[in-house]
Structure formats: C-alpha cells, structure tokens
Amino acid sequence: MKKLLIGSAALFASVAGIAQVANSPAAAPATKVHTRAEVQAKIAQHFTKLDTNRDGSLTKAEANAAHQAIRSQRGERREDRRENAFDRLDSNRDGAISRGEWDAASTQREQRMMARDRDGDGRRDGQNGWRGGMASLGGHMFERADGNRDGRVTLQEAQAAALRHFDMADVNRDGQITPDERKQMRQRMRAEHRG
Secondary structure, three states: OHHHHHHHHHHHHHHHHHHHHHOOOEOOOOOOOEEHHHHHHHHHHHHHHHOOOOOOEEEHHHHHHHHHHHHHHHHHHHHHHHHHHHHHHOOOOOOOOOHHHHHHHHHHHHHHHHHHOOOOOOOOOOEOOOOOHHHHHOOHHHHHHOOOOOOEEEHHHHHHHHHHHHHHHOOOOOOEEOHHHHHHHHHHHHHHHHO
16 A cells, blocks of 8 residues: 555656646657658658558548557556556665655656756657647547548648648748747747637
8 A cells, every 4th residue: 555655646746747748749859850741751651550441541430549549558658657656766675765765766757857858848859739640630630631521531631731730830931840940839839729
C-alpha cells in the first residue's frame, strides 16, 4: 500500500510537466526546417498506413480506428510508467523513497523537460499542433480534411489540409517552415485558443 501511495504521489507531482508536453503533437526535431514536399511525402506515407482496405480513401471508421490505436498505445505506455514509478524513484532499492531520492528525481525530471524545450516556449521542441500525424484524423480533424463532405478523405484532401496548416505557419512564404516560424504559429494558436 505504501508503494502505491508514494508511486501515485510521484506520478501526480509530474503531471504538470507532462501536461505541457502532452498538449501538442509530435513532429521532427525543432531545429529542422520542413519543406512542403516533405509534408506531402509524410502525409502520403501515413495515408498508406491508415487506408486499411486500400481503396484510396479513408473513412471515418478507419481514421477513428487509428486514433483509438494511438490512444491505446499511449495508455499502455502511461500504465507502464505508473507501474514502474516507485522503482524509478527508489534509486537505492531499499523499499522506501527518501527526500533525497525524491528531490533527485524532481531535478532530473526538470532537466529532461528543459532539454526538450530548447526554444524556451514551455513545450517540448518538435511539437507543432498535430499529434499522431494522420492518426489525428479522428474527431474534428476528419471533417476539416474532408473537403467535399462525402464522408471520405482522399490522399489529395489529406495533403491539402496539411498544406493549409503548413501555409499558415510559413510566414515568409518561402516553402519552408523554420523553428522560429513553428514557434510563432504555436503562439498564434495559443492566443486564438485563449481568446
């Protein structure tokens, strides 16, 4: 029982830091410049994986299945972290977590978070607002990508939706998104979301 309570406390203490990271989608490292061609190629790659019946379009069911699979995988990883939380904190393996072990783990967690946030915006670098790639077509993203509203998303529609997002971030219209442009886009999206 003691292990469970202490492990739970450790987990809750780290939730604030994790929440900052979990609110946005994974992308390539923030130091990388992305081009329109790379975005189109990545969408085509994801599309092929999601089009399970290989008919050239994604249905809402296919998109939701991929979305649920991603959520399930995240849940499993989260559960693994919870189960191993006590053991990670109990560095000397004496069955108890001392104040020193707790503080050391907190310091390490803060250092990991800072290392992942090289641009100083409070979020892990490489986060750009579309977590899970095309798997995020679950929910409202599917409707946004379904340009002709026929209940199916073709590769062209998926790429068009991604490129609209790309163009919003490409401030200087040079066909590339720099780390600074990604940061500006996140700030604009946050401001719009708060407003």
